[in-house]
Each structure stands twice: as C-alpha cells, then as structure tokens.
Amino acid sequence: MGSVKIENMTKTFGDFTALHDINLDIEEGEFFALLGPSGCGKTTTMRCIAGFENPSSGSIYIGNREVEKIPANRRNCGMVFQSYALFPHMNVFENVAYSLNIKELNASNPIKQMGIYTRLLTRRFGKYPVELKNKVMEILKYVELENHADRLTSELSGGQQQRVALARALVMEPAVLLMDEPLSNLDQKLRHSMRNTIRSIQQDLGITTIFVTHDQEEAMSMADRVAVMDKGHIVQIGTPTDLYSNPSTPFIANFVGTSNILKGTVEGEESGFTIVKGEGFLLRSSNKAKKQEVDVIIRPEHVKVEAADSVIDHAHTNVIEGTVIMSTYLGSIVRYDVQVGSYQLIVDTTYSSGANIFEEGKKVKLTVDHERVLLI
C-alpha cells in the first residue's frame, strides 16, 4: 500500500506538451479519479505513474519513494487496461497467475527458472505449486470467477473479462491500483453494478486506487477525490461535492454536471448582495465577485418555473422573465429550455403526476435563490 505524490511533472512529445506542471498528492487508501475529456492528459499521467512513460521533468513518489529510476516491471502498480489486455493464449487461471509466476521466476536460480518458463510456455495447469494455486483461486473467488478458472478469456462476457483483469492486477498486491477507463467497454447496466463492485473491493482492501475516466458521473459516484484535467493542466482537485458546489472555472461547472453559464458585469453591492447585469437579466448573488466581468453559473435544478402572472417576492429571490422554447419530459424531471435575453437556460424541475407542464411559447417567470447564483 502506498501514497502517490507527483511534483511539478511535465511531459512533452516532440513539440507537443501533454502535461503542464502536474502536482498531485494522493493519500494512502484513497480512491482518486482523474477526470477530463479525451486528450486532456489523464491517461498520460497514469502511464507516467505506471512507468510506461518517463516524465520530461518533475518527480513521482510511490509510498514516499522516488520512482524515476525504477522500471515499469518493478513499480508494483497493478493496472487494469481499458481493453483489459488479457493474454488471449492463456486461460483465466493462467492470466491471474502470471504475476505470481514472474515473482517466483525472479526469486529462482537459473535451473528452476527453466522450469517456470516451461510452465509458462506449455501452460500445464496441474504443475503449479499448491500455495500459488490457492492464492489464485482465492482471488478468483473474491471476484466470483472461481468456476471459470480453466476458461479461455475469449469465452467470457465483458463483465467477466473485466473482473479477470481486476483479479490479475490485485493478485500481485500492488502498492497502487491503476484503472484506465475500466468501465468504458461495458454496457450501461453492467457499468452500474461494476461501479459498486469496484468501489466495494477498493474499500474492502483499502488499496490506493487511481482511476482514469471521461465520465463525470463515474468519477463523482466512485471517487473520494477527483482531479479535473483539461489540455494537460489540472484545473481543480476536490471531493465530488466540492467540485459540484464550488467549481473554480466555467469549464468545471460545465464538465461536472450541467450548468447555465452567463456573461455578466458587476454593477455594485447592495445589502450584502452582489448585483450582476447581463443581456436580458439582472441578478443578485450572495457570492462576492473578484473581478468586474464575471461568469454567472446557475445549475438547472436550482431554478424554479412559475406562471407569468404569479406574484413573487423580489426581496428573497431573483426573478427572471423568459419564454419556454422546449419542454422535455424525462420521467422524474421535466427539462425546459427557456429563452432569456440572448441566452437559452436549461431548467430542471421535479415532476409530480398531475402537475402542469408549461407549453412551448409560454411566457414564464424563473426564480433562483441568491445563494444559488455562483460568480466565477
């Protein structure tokens, strides 16, 4: 087990800088997600930790040990590949036993090594030492694949292949578990249950886990902390709730959940509220603005829709007038697209049966509480 620390890491490929000055401090036993759109550098970061890439500058520490001089095969970072990378010529047992064979190989004299090579190449199931066999079966039991030990990996379903890949990484008792988009090859339903499986295994073993994903829902639901990356930079690090309620940039606000982002100008202060004016709206926010030109962030679920003729007390909430462009019924919620000035705001309202849905073209009043208007 170990913590992972990255200091001032930069990675360039020729003229292209893939990573700019990355700093991470991941605690022992933490479930940490690297989240970002494709090409943001999250996979490169992971590959640097695993030792498949060498950082151009900066250092990586695993369990307080600088790993620059340690080759990939001695870093003890179990990795679950996006494609699983199961050995197609080996069965489930042999795939999982691979790292144990290698460990034994490295600890043996040349004559015994020949024996292990023979075992690896002829792949005789029965010739494994009992201890090794038990260890493999134990981990297979843990991922509920003990009945599939002698199957070829091509005969397994996607979810089973995923669990073989996980078992293969876990059996070596890695200091850190690395997972590269582990759920992207699974269907929706399986993804949901695998999410829980992975999370509970991680909690159970208390293993430091770094998890690369482009899916914010995946990152938010599984990780203790999330680092959001964009264009080779880390934009923000925080707990899921942190990122959601206090996004540091419009990019995060939009990437982590859905946001309405409006351009506004600070007009002044009035009884503790900041007054922001933009095209077609005037809003009060309990946020303090750090600059004159701000981005106004409003989450769709923080907006309420009222009929145009309803009377609302302006003192306690913001009121904006707009026109419904589209309404979409999504089961438990109704999503409205509302034209406000030159903006189209997305508004999610919870739907209870029998309630009135505003039709397209209808004038409405939108209300947002002062503390729900974020200024960045």
Add this chain to the structure above:
Amino acid sequence: MNRIKNSFSGLTVVKVLIYAFFGLFMLLPLFSVFVVSFTGEPTNLLGSLTDPAIFNSTLEKFKNISMDNYKRIFSGAGYFYALKNSLVLAFTVTIIIILICIPLAYGIARTKMPFKKTISALCMIPLIVPTFISAYAFIIMFGRAGWVTQIYNALGGEGMLLNPYSMAGVVAVQVFFFFPYALWPLVAAFKVSDISLEEASQNLGAKNWFTFIFVTFPLALPGVISSALLIFTVSFSDFGSPIVLAPKELNLLVVEAYREISGFFNWGGAAILTVVMVIVAAFFFYLQHLFTKGKNYGSVSGKPKQQKLIENKLLTRVLSGYSLIVVLIPVLAMLSVALQSVATTWGKDLLPSGYTLNHYKTIFSTSMGNIQNSIMLATGALVLSVIVATFVSYFVVRQNSAKLDFVASIPLVVPGIAFGIALIQTFNTAPLQLTGTAVLLIIAYTIRRLPYMVRSTMGSMRAIKQDIEEAAVNLGATPLTAAITIVGPLMLPGIAAGSVLVFITVIKEASVSILLAPPEWAPMSLAIFQNILRAEYYSAAAMSVVLVALVLILQGIANLIGKKQRL
C-alpha cells in the same frame, strides 16, 4: 510510439548480436561486391583488418579504382535491354499475381467455400518446386512436343498455345509458381481485419461488394502492398525459370550476371549488375514504405472477437471453382514431371511410350546422401531464421527500428547468385575461412530466406496490441521475459507459417547451393540441377518427385503439430 525505456539491457545485447550477424554475413560481403565493381578483382576486406600485408595489397587495388567497368557495360546496349526486360517481367508478374490472389485469399480466409482444405493444400505445391523444375515442367506441357500443344493442335489450333521459350513463357511459369508467396500474407491480412468494421459498413446500408471494395480491401491493403513488393523482387531476381526458358535474344539481368560469372569470370561486371539490382529493389522498398507508414492496423486486442465465415452458396461455389482452376495448373505441371519420372521415353505422343521405375532405383542407390543433406541444411537454416526473425520483428514493430527492417529486407533484393559470389569471395581466405563448409551454406540459406520469415512473424507481431505486452511488464515481467512468455506464444502461428515456408524454400534453393555447396554437402536441388545440365531429364524428374514427396510429408507433420496446439 511508446517505448519502454528502462531495463532492456537483455534485449539490447540481443539487438547488438543481430546487427553483428547481418553486418558480418551480409553487409560486409555486399560491400565487397560494391568495391569489386570498381576494382574489377576480388578484395579481401576482412583480412585487411587483421593482416597488414593484405591491407597493403588491398590499398594497391584501391589505387586502381576506375569507372571502366561501369563505362564498358553502360555503353553496351545489351545491359539496358536486360534491365528493361527484367522490369517488364517483374511488373507483369506482380500485377497478374495480385489480381489472381485477391479472390483466392478472400475465399480461404473468410468463406466456407467447398474444397477449401484441398485448395489450401494444393497451394503449397508451387512453393515446393524449384523454378528450374517448374520451367522444365512447362516445356513438357507447352513445348513443341508437349501434351497441351498436342491437345491444342488436335482441337484445331496452330503452333503452340503458349511458347514456353519466350517472355510469356517466363511470365506464366512465375505467375503459377510464385502466387503462394502473395497468397498467404493476403490470407493473413484478410483474417486479422476486424469483422465488426465490415458489419458496420453493411449496417450503414452497403452491399457486400461495396463493403469488400471500400472496407475489407483497404483494411487488407498493407498486406496487399507488401505482398506485391515481395512478388516483384522474387520475380525480378528469379534465376531458375529464365535460365531454362529465356531465349538468347531475351536478356534478363540475372541471366546476364550469371553469364558474366560462369562464362567469363568477369567479377567486376557481375558486381555492377548486382549493384544495379539492389538499387532498383531499394526503390521499390521505399515505395512500399511510403504506402504503409503511419497506419495502425493492429487488430488482435485483449478484447477477444469471434469471426464469422461467409456461407453464401453462389459466392463460395464460384470462388471454389475459380480457385481450383488456379491451383490445378501447377498440379498438372507437377503431374507431368511425375509422369516423366516413370516414362521410358515421352515426347512423340500424348502419353509416354512405356513405363519404368528404373529412374527411382538409380536415385535411391546413388543419391541418398543428397536427401539427407537437404534435410539437415534446411533444419539448420530454419532454427537460425526462427531465432533471428522473431527478434528482428520485435525490434521493428515495438521499437520502430526502421534500420533493422531495412537491413533484414536486403536479402529480398539480392539475387542468390550474387549473394553466393559475395560470400565466397569474402570468406574464402583467413581470418574467417568458411567457404566449403556447411556453416556458411546454412548462414547463406538463412539470410536468403529470412525476409519471408520476418514478414510472417512481423505480421503476427503487428497484430499483437502493445497493451498486452505492457500488461505483462506491469505484472512484473522484464521486457525480455514478456517477449518470451507473451509475445512469443502469440506469434506461434506466424512463426509456424514462416518456418514451413523457410524449410521448403531452402530445400528447393538452387542458386546458392550451386555456388556454395561442397560436394560432400550437395543437397537434392543441386543434384537435380546437375542432372538437367547433363540432360538426364528422367532422373531429374524422379529426384524432383522425391523432393516434393519429402516436403509434403514434412508439411503434414507441421500441420499435425499445429492442430495439437490450442491456437
């Protein structure tokens, strides 16, 4: 490409050894040929490094360097015609073979066509037959007294259906006896391509033929292009069929080079012709490189896929019928040789005038040694080439070692005769006297046939995605251990396919054997060639039949071993 930078000391040593092997046994002899093309007489470069006296005499020779040899040959019009004719021959053969092979390869790789196993098996036959034998077989069939000609005349045709003693004759022999070189790489290319891409195309509304032309074929294109390159150079440097069939007025580079050596001992002239051939072939290698670079066609990933074979009755039957016609012609040629081997005399009528087993008795009483020699030499070359080719593919595919790729492809462009001369000249004196030993013969065979092995292993290497290997490293294996335990076994089908090809081509190799084999190591092919030279056609035919039978048996054993493995 992503490189695993640390800890490849073990692999680095292997890489150095492989470069040393190529340097000593291929580059140095070829450089010698280059030097000789200027000095006009043999030069002991290796000796110059160890012995000052030889060094001084080499210096003397260098002082006599002149362009005289080049001028003399460039002024002779015969040389230009030889180059032109060789190019026309190679182009024609390449285009015809690729066109013939595409449907055949598709049928074998992707359909359940009837007689598929028979067709695949029959496709091996052309590979077994040395080209001078196949050329001779075409004379038996299409010559003035050939049985095809007799049938053609009986049906009302005049003269010969195909004059074997012509450019067309050489083209026909090469097409029908070289097509398997292109076929197997094409089959492999069709097999590895991702079927879901084709299904995607069909799903988007494309008809089958449209999918084939715009999806399946482009995906197989790297295979098609490298096959075309292979055929071009094989045809360009083939020696057997031109030496038997080319009439006096049809000059071809290889024949010209052979005449310069064996007829006139003109080392300088032969050397120049070799240099020209290497330049031409290098140009085509560059073209191939241009076509295929920058495309990632890795198709076997850690996420396994199942491939479905086409069962459409009309399509499979048409493909099967077509394939049978293509493979039947070499089979008929070989049957003609077989018939000749048991004939007392044959030529006046459609069938031989009588039958006898005497030719075989002669062979088994006097030529057993040749058979043993062939097997031992081929086994030696096979083992050596498996080792070298596996590592070469690894360095080329995984470390993008284009230099090694080029070096390992050089043998393709060097005609056997020229390579033989280069080796003799380099190793016939101290410090490394190997001429006349089986070792040099095995090394020569290995280097000559290595490109086939490398192409075969490289194909399966490319199909193994990098992350499978990275997974092994991640699990604690050193890159060398990963290569042995993961990459090696996954490459087995490619290695097995390449091995069969190497073994067969070595057994039928003639040009290197003619120059390098000492009498006590004379293989079967040399014995056959000598029989043809001595006009002992019937014993040549009998020996050819034995050779073919031997290879068929070995092929059967290889198939049995292949079936026992899970892959």
